[in-house]
Amino acid sequence: MVAVGFSLPKVTLWEDKPNQNVELPSQGKIIVVGVPGAFTPPCSSHVPGYVANEKAFEAKGVAGIYIVAVNDVFCTAAWKKSFEGGEQSKVHFLADWNGQFTKAFDATFDASGLLGPLRSKRYAAVVEDGKVTKSFVEDEVTNVGVTSADNVLKSL
Template identity: 60%
Template sequence: MSGLVDKLKGKAGKTLSKGDKLPTSGALKEDNPEKGTVDLATLSGKNIIVGVPGAFTPPCSSQVPGYVEHADQFAAKGVKGIYIVAVNDAFTTQAWKEKLGANHSIVHFLADDNGAFSKAAGLDFDASGLLGNHRSQRYAAVVDNGVVQHIFVEDQAPSVTVTAADKVLAHV
């Protein structure tokens, strides 16, 4: 059945699942818009990876502040970093971070500008009708030393249910 669902969604590869290693698709851009500096697959310790369809979109802008607000609680449970990954350029992700006032030391906004990480994780979808290109599905993953411990993926891109910060925090 999942193969049929993947085919209907247009997915050729495997979707990231519990027990999988994060894909090595290259470094994502955080502070340098010309060069990737964060390779999610090589992060040590426990981290949260949050994939969002697009910076500045209303559902994403309502979801992400929960991770900033709960950052101290995540850290108290041993989380070293919370990485917000959007298929946008680094200028956009940094402007979005500033607009949200997301100034917590463990919260990082990353540009997956060409969607390589999202695609390698099998978590991309065609959003060209609304957002102009392929984007990341909305997901949240609890990762320990590059291995997925838990992953939550929304059924619909605008939904923020299983990927809400408080829901993910309960699984850390």
């Protein structure tokens, strides 16, 4: 499960519209945040910290913040716009529309009965030059503590 030493999956994600392909950079320091579902209450309280602190992350040498959700691209694009400052933010909201990235990162869980069978566990990973150097994973997907922007920022 998203552990130190994991390589960043070479999977194409979508940003803003269908077939607007994005591959996460393999050079530099980035933050990857996996969330169970756009617009869910825990996720919608989790992500604003990353949007609000993007400059503080930049000051610590982070070249980009990537929010990854197993949702369609229309959902993730609308979700970004729903946050204060979201449209102007450089934080990337990416649709892992078929769950390939989440599977490759060993971060899936079965959310049948609530969100559908395949969803992402809640995690944050510091990735440097394509390898996870720090990993933060919540014990319960509804928790937002270990993976909070403040906690990840303090670790840098």
